[in-house]
Amino acid sequence: MAQHRQCVAHQWRCRTFKTRAGHGESAGRNYGRVSNAQRFADDRQHDFARWCVHQAWERAGLVRSSWFRDRLAEMDAGYRAHPHFIASTHARNRIDADPQIRLMVVGGDTDDMGGDEAIATRRVRQGVPVAYRGRDTDRDILNPQRQPPMLFHGHPGRITSPAMQHILVDWVGLEDEPASFAVGYCPHTIDGGWAGPVVPALAEISEDEYLLRKQRIDKGERPIP
Structure with a gap:
């Protein structure tokens, strides 16, 4: 199974922590x-x-x-x-x-996603239009009134931070949600800890396809019919 992990680093309002004296x-x-x-x-x-x-x-x-x-x-x-x-x-x-750490699998078997192919690692750079290859999820959307209400399979966005260990994407309509500014994606690692050839959760799409999917979302439709 072509499973992949989502690299998660959330930086939004959550429970706080106590620091040592002096802080x-x-x-x-x-x-x-x-x-x-x-x-x-x-x-x-x-x-x-x-x-x-x-x-x-x-x-x-x-x-x-x-x-x-x-x-x-x-x-x-x-x-x-x-x-x-x-x-x-x-x-x-x-x-x-470590058996105490549960690894999060996003999108399950990516071979069964169909349509968009995973973006090549060498193509990851700021501003590139991409689509989400995982299944529909509202896990990282805090505002219950948000439209769109979730990150859809095929959702369009643009890479805002190409750091390979934590690639950030501004998803259309979700720019102010943790799904965009906190949740990152990464490639498989290969021997020696090097980045693998693709980022399984993301697909590169054309500017025309990005615009078409954005227009569908703006009209309250799914990005892919």
């Missing part, structure tokens, strides 16, 4: 969407970064692992990053091997 300002803080964290003072940038890590790891289920919980505690205490995060393949191997 009391962030205790109980609840950040919303932040457009330019570089404008924060240094101490608040660090506080915001810790908040993001907590939200991402909790959302992705990494805190089920005692090893990852220990890394969070070290981060909150101000220690330097664990060497396995400097050589990140070691941390990735832990995610794959």
Whole structure:
């Protein structure tokens, strides 16, 4: 089965966490969407970064692992990053091997998706129009009144961040939802931790196809009839 994992890092309003003494300002803080964290003072940038890590790891289920919980505690205490995060393949191997961490499969068997072919990794760049190859989902849409109400199979969007470990896409009509600004996608990894040849969850589409699908969504229709 051509299954693939969705790389999740959520940075929106969720439950907050308590930090160590010396970072009391962030205790109980609840950040919303932040457009330019570089404008924060240094101490608040660090506080915001810790908040993001907590939200991402909790959302992705990494805190089920005692090893990852220990890394969070070290981060909150101000220690330097664990060497396995400097050589990140070691941390990735832990995610794959730890039975306490549930891996999220998006779209199931992508060979059965039909239609759009997965985008080649070498084609991933900012501004490229893409379509979602997974099944319909409203998992990462916070506003219940949002139109469209979900991320559809075949949904059009544009890549906003081509970082290979966490590709972000602005999905049409969902630009202000976590589905666009927080949920990322990534290719399979191959031996040595290198990016594989395709990003299974995304398909490259033409500008004409992007416009056609956008028009359908704007009219309240599915992007693919």
